[in-house]
Structures are given as structure tokens and as C-alpha cells.
Amino acid sequence: MLEENLMQTEKLVKIYPMGSSQITALDQVSLTFHAGEFAGLVGPSGSGKTTLLNILGSLDAPTSGSVEVLGRKIEGLSHREAAELRNHSIGFIFQTYNLLPVYTAYENVEFPLLLLKLPAPQRKKMVMDALDWVGLADRAGSRPSQLSGGESQRIAIARAIVKKPELVLADEPTANLDAKNSHHIMKTMVHLNESLETTFIFATHDEKVMRYLKRKISLDDGRVEKDEIINPEARK
Amino acid sequence: MIIAKLAFKNIYGAGLRTWLNAIALSFSFVAIIFLQGLYNGMNDQVEKATVEAQYAGGQYWQNDYDPYDPLTLNDAHGKIPGDLAKLVAAKKATLILIRQATIYPNGRFQSVFLKGIEPQQNILSIPTSVLTNDKESIPALIGSRMAKSAGLKVGDYITIRWRDSNGTFDANEIKIAAVMKTDVSEIDNGQFWIPIEKMREMTAMPDEATIIVLEKGSSFNAEVDHWQHKDLEFLLRDLRALFLTKSIGGSIFYIVLLLLAMLAIFNTQVLSIFRRRKEMGTLMALGMTRSKIIQLFTLEGAIHAVLAAFVAAAYGLPLLIHVARTGYGLPEASDSFGYAMGSRIFPTFTAGLVVATTLLVLIVTTIVSYLPTRKIAKLEPTDALRGKLT
Numbered sequence: 001m002l003e004e005n006l007m008q009t010e011k012l013v014k015i016y017p018m019g020s021s022q023i024t025a026l027d028q029v030s031l032t033f034h035a036g037e038f039a040g041l042v043g044p045s046g047s048g049k050t051t052l053l054n055i056l057g058s059l060d061a062p063t064s065g066s067v068e069v070l071g072r073k074i075e076g077l078s079h080r081e082a083a084e085l086r087n088h089s090i091g092f093i094f095q096t097y098n099l100l101p102v103y104t105a106y107e108n109v110e111f112p113l114l115l116l117k118l119p120a121p122q123r124k125k126m127v128m129d130a131l132d133w134v135g136l137a138d139r140a141g142s143r144p145s146q147l148s149g150g151e152s153q154r155i156a157i158a159r160a161i162v163k164k165p166e167l168v169l170a171d172e173p174t175a176n177l178d179a180k181n182s183h184h185i186m187k188t189m190v191h192l193n194e195s196l197e198t199t200f201i202f203a204t205h206d207e208k209v210m211r212y213l214k215r216k217i218s219l220d221d222g223r224v225e226k227d228e229i230i231n232p233e234a235r236k
Numbered sequence: 237m238i239i240a241k242l243a244f245k246n247i248y249g250a251g252l253r254t255w256l257n258a259i260a261l262s263f264s265f266v267a268i269i270f271l272q273g274l275y276n277g278m279n280d281q282v283e284k285a286t287v288e289a290q291y292a293g294g295q296y297w298q299n300d301y302d303p304y305d306p307l308t309l310n311d312a313h314g315k316i317p318g319d320l321a322k323l324v325a326a327k328k329a330t331l332i333l334i335r336q337a338t339i340y341p342n343g344r345f346q347s348v349f350l351k352g353i354e355p356q357q358n359i360l361s362i363p364t365s366v367l368t369n370d371k372e373s374i375p376a377l378i379g380s381r382m383a384k385s386a387g388l389k390v391g392d393y394i395t396i397r398w399r400d401s402n403g404t405f406d407a408n409e410i411k412i413a414a415v416m417k418t419d420v421s422e423i424d425n426g427q428f429w430i431p432i433e434k435m436r437e438m439t440a441m442p443d444e445a446t447i448i449v450l451e452k453g454s455s456f457n458a459e460v461d462h463w464q465h466k467d468l469e470f471l472l473r474d475l476r477a478l479f480l481t482k483s484i485g486g487s488i489f490y491i492v493l494l495l496l497a498m499l500a501i502f503n504t505q506v507l508s509i510f511r512r513r514k515e516m517g518t519l520m521a522l523g524m525t526r527s528k529i530i531q532l533f534t535l536e537g538a539i540h541a542v543l544a545a546f547v548a549a550a551y552g553l554p555l556l557i558h559v560a561r562t563g564y565g566l567p568e569a570s571d572s573f574g575y576a577m578g579s580r581i582f583p584t585f586t587a588g589l590v591v592a593t594t595l596l597v598l599i600v601t602t603i604v605s606y607l608p609t610r611k612i613a614k615l616e617p618t619d620a621l622r623g624k625l626t
Contacts, residue, residue: 057521059521059618060617083520087522092522096514098521100519101515102245114241
């Protein structure tokens with residue numbers, strides 16, 4: 001299962017113009033991710049973690065090099081095609097949860113399914129399943145403002161996995177949470193990774209997250225410093 | 237469908253902001269419908285009063301008659317042709333003989349139109365029956381405006397001078413038999429109405445007239461030698477042109493109101509887009525295209541207009557129905573408006589007016605809502621997620 005190529009970057013470069021100068025966020029990054037991985041992009045602020053995550057998630061395009069995600073070349077995608085790829089195959093988890101404030105937890109989780117135009121009975125089952133996975137089925141009717149940080153992030157996880165995407169990209173998912181909630185969140189994601197075989201890629205510099213990673217890719221100044229398998233058992 | 241659902245959710249979630257916008261916009265709805273209804277009602281009233289007092293079912297003009305050229309009045313008189321004479325005899329038409337004259341009120345002289353009319357006529361809503369009361373003198377009926385400008389009142393005598401058909405000047409005393417109050421200034425200002433038989437004697441124009449007024453609803457329009465038929469469409473042409481001019485002037489007020497409401501909508505949209513950048517980024521990350529997000533924000537703006545229509549209906553409907561029933565009182569000064577106006581205007585609100593206004597506000601609101609969203613078309617998902625607006 002893990003040998004299936006899910007994503008591949010080849011000499012990936014991302015340069016941001018900054019006034020008259022330029023900032024190289026990613027420099028010749030070549031990586032391969034397999035299906036079912038639980039990998040982390042780690043490194044200090046400004047190392048290029050989020051930039052790489054955004055490119056893998058088709059939210060951004062590389063300056064040069066190539067990125068292939070789920071068989072699609074990211075650099076050649078139009079905005080519409082990129083949106084379609086995200087809609088069908090990629091789930092996102094953000095540091096600040098990014099739940100839609102006027103929606104209930106249920107509606108937030110349902111949203112990606114609405115975009116997929118799934119029928120209502122199917123949506124309902126999938127949403128309730130997702131809420132069960134994160135242990136918040138009883139908070140389905142709550143609005144984001146009524147949820148704690150940990151609960152909000154679990155709803156965000158449910159939203160990311162409700163459509164059972166091949167890939168979930170999480171940008172600093174525990175940065176706004178206390179230790180207890182961070183461990184809870186990570187255990188939930190490990191469980192989902194194992195039970196749904198969903199690939200999780202994290203951008204993090206949180207030690208608590210790193211303890212759960214099965215692969216750790218260290219970035220510094222936009223370059224891959226180290227790419228290590230932490231738990232070889234994961235590649236069974 | 238998802239766009240509509242999301243838009244309604246967001247609008248509902250915005251709470252007080254939504255209702256403030258809807259209420260502000262509803263003022264435009266009600267003001268536009270009220271003002272337009274007032275104009276429509278005023279125009280209807282003016283046209284009705286003018287038709288009743290002046291034109292009835294159309295007129296025949298003696299060939300030389302030109303209302304815009306008083307000099308033509310010297311020759312603008314003629315015998316009544318057979319077909320028209322039959323209508324007059326059957327009381328389906330009435331005659332008016334017009335000559336220029338001069339009166340001398342309080343030592344001044346003032347040019348007036350002397351109009352001979354049949355006292356028993358009931359074709360025009362002019363109280364000409366008062367002209368039969370005095371057999372000894374020349375009785376005259378004047379309007380309140382004429383009375384005021386010449387300082388005349390009922391029972392007063394005033395010297396009047398005119399030319400007969402031969403061009404000879406003649407003069408006599410005229411007794412003011414009655415002063416009428418009319419909304420139609422055209423039968424009032426500078427007009428002296430006297431019995432047509434008396435006037436024919438005075439002017440040596442037996443059996444002649446200048447205008448033959450047909451009864452209301454008359455379909456008679458046969459060609460008659462030396463006389464020209466003028467239908468209502470022609471006779472009301474100037475009045476309707478005046479209505480148009482006035483309504484264009486009046487519409488400036490509600491255009492300003494509409495602009496203010498649109499400014500509120502535009503402002504809300506700009507703020508909303510600025511405030512919800514992160515939400516837009518999230519929607520993009522979840523797979524929504526930029527065009528769908530533009531549709532969402534535009535629809536949210538347009539929903540304000542729909543809500544405003546409901547709010548306007550809630551308080552505007554009873555208000556406008558009340559005004560339509562009781563009328564809208566006008567101050568005395570409104571007499572100088574340019575045409576006949578009653579002291580109370582009864583606005584006319586038609587379904588067409590309501591539908592057209594609703595569509596106008598809806599379309600303008602949608603356009604105004606769309607304009608700020610064009611920025612989204614250039615928005616990068618990563619910038620939006622960072623809360624930047626490129």
C-alpha cells in the first residue's frame with residue numbers, strides 16, 4: 001500500500017518577490033510521498049514548510065520544478081482544475097481551524113460534500129460518521145463560537161476527512177492547542193490514518209506532533225536537510 | 237443551490253447588519269414608489285381635470301385658429317358646418333367663440349381672452365349656467381386667479397374693450413356674475429367667459445365659433461371644410477411633455493436616495509470582502525472556485541434587495557394604501573407648478589410601478605454588489621488564507 005506514489009516533487013523552487021528583492025522559500029526540493037504516510041515537514045519559521053504544504057495542496061504554484069499530486073501536475077493546473085482537485089481529493093486542516101462561523105459543526109463538516117453535490121441521505125451518513133470518528137457527534141448542532149479550541153480543531157479534522165480524501169494536509173494543527181488537546185488531536189489523526197488509510201502530511205514545529213510522525217522531513221531555508229523514517233514499522 | 241444556501245446562511249448570520257441594510261434600502265423602495273405614484277396620481281388628476289374642463293372628447297378648430305398665436309384670433313371664427321351643427325343641436329358638442337379684449341382694472345389695462353360659451357352646455361365642467369342669471373348686463377364668469385390678478389369680485393363691473401368682426405373697437409361694462417375655483421389654470425388666467433349669443437352680438441359674428449368641443453367619448457372625427465379635428469392625443473401632447481419634464485426633475489430625488497442606499501450596500505460589500513478574506517481562503521481550500529465565491533458575495537448583496545422589498549412591503553404597503561385613499565395635501569404655492577393641480581393629490585400605485593421599482597432596485601443592488609467582488613477574481617488562495625487582499 002505504502003509503495004504507491006501519491007505525490008512527487010522534482011527540483012521544486014518557490015520564490016516570492018519582496019519589494020525589489022526576492023525570497024527563496026523553497027530551493028530544489030525533491031521528495032516522494034507514498035499513500036498512507038503520516039509525515040511531517042518540520043523546521044523553524046520561514047523554513048518553507050507551509051509553502052511546500054500549499055503547493056502540495058494546489059493552493060499555490062511553484063516558480064520552477066515540478067509537482068505531481070495524485071497523478072496531476074500542479075504547475076499545469078488552472079484555478080478551476082486546482083479547485084476540483086482540492087474538492088475531490090485533498091482535505092485541509094489549519095492552525096486556526098478556519099471553520100465557517102455561521103454554520104453549525106454539522107454544516108461545517110457537510111460543506112465539502114455539498115460542493116461534491118452528494119445526495120442528502122449520503123451526506124448525512126458521511127457527516128455523522130466523520131463526527132463519530134472525532135468523537136463529537138453530540139456537538140453537531142453547535143456553532144464554532146460555542147466550541148472549545150480542541151473541539152473546533154476536531155470538527156476541522158472531521159471536515160477534512162469527511163469525503164475520505166486520499167490526502168490530508170495539516171498546517172500547524174496543534175499550534176493553538178494545549179498539550180492535552182494536542183495529544184487528543186494527534187491520536188485522532190493517527191487513528192484515521194490507520195483506519196481510513198488516509199495520507200497525512202503535517203507542517204509543524206511542535207515537538208508534541210513530532211512524537212507521532214512516522215516520517216520526518218526537516219526543512220531549513222527552503223532546502224530539505226533531512227528525510228528520516230522514524231518508525232520503520234509503518235512501512236509494513 | 238449551494239451558493240444560495242450559503243448566501244442565505246451568511247445573510248442570516250450577519251444579523252443586525254443585514255437588517256440595517258435592508259431597512260435603508262427599503263426606504264428607497266418606498267420613496268421611489270411613493271414619489272412615482274404621486275407623479276402618476278398627479279398626472280392622472282391633472283389630465284382628467286384638463287380634459288373635463290377644456291378638451292372633453294376632442295375639438296374642432298376653425299382653420300385659422302392657432303392657440304400659440306393670439307394674432308390669429310382676428311380671423312379664427314367661422315360658421316358651424318352642418319354635421320357639427322347637428323351635434324351641437326343634440327347637445328353632443330358645444331361652441332366657444334374667442335376674441336382678444338382689454339379690461340381696465342384699477343386704472344390699469346390688461347389683455348384678456350373673451351370667450352363666448354353656451355350657458356346651458358354640459359360638455360365642459362365649467363359652471364356656465366351662472367351666465368344666464370343676468371339679462372340686463374353682460375354677465376361674465378371668471379376664475380379665482382383672474383379675479384385675484386384683476387382685483388375683481390362677484391358683482392363688480394369692469395370696462396372691457398374688443399374689436400368686432402370688422403375690426404371696429406367697441407367697449408362696454410361687464411358684470412362679474414361668478415368667480416369659479418378651478419384646478420385648470422388654462423380656463424382661468426386671463427379668461428372672461430360670457431354667453432356666446434351675447435358675444436356674437438358684440439362682435440358681429442352671428443352663428444360663428446372658434447372652437448367646437450365634442451362631448452366626452454365622442455368618436456366623431458369626420459373631415460369638415462374649414463375646420464380641423466384635434467383629438468385628445470394631440471390636445472394633451474403639450475401637457476404630457478410637461479409631465480415628462482417634471483417627472484425627470486422629480487426622479488432626481490429618488491435617484492439620490494437610491495444612490496445613498498447603494499452606497500450602503502457597496503460599503504457593506506467592501507467591508508464584508510475585507511473582513512472575510514480568510515473565509516474566502518477556506519472556501520477555496522475546500523474546493524470552491526473563485527467564480528463561485530464571486531457569485532456567493534454578489535448573491536448576498538442581491539438578497540439585501542429582496543429583504544428590503546419585504547421590509548418595504550411590511551410598512552410601505554399600509555402607508556401607501558393610506559396615502560392613496562386619503563390623498564396628499566399640497567400647499568397653496570403648488571399652484572405655480574405649471575399645470576392644473578388639486579389641493580390634494582391622490583397617488584396612483586400600479587402593479588407595474590411596484591414590479592418595475594422592485595426590478596430596478598434588485599438589478600442596481602446586484603450590480604453594486606458585484607462591483608467590489610471583482611477583487612476576488614485576482615485573489616490567491618494562499619493570500620486569502622493569510623488574510624491578505626491582493
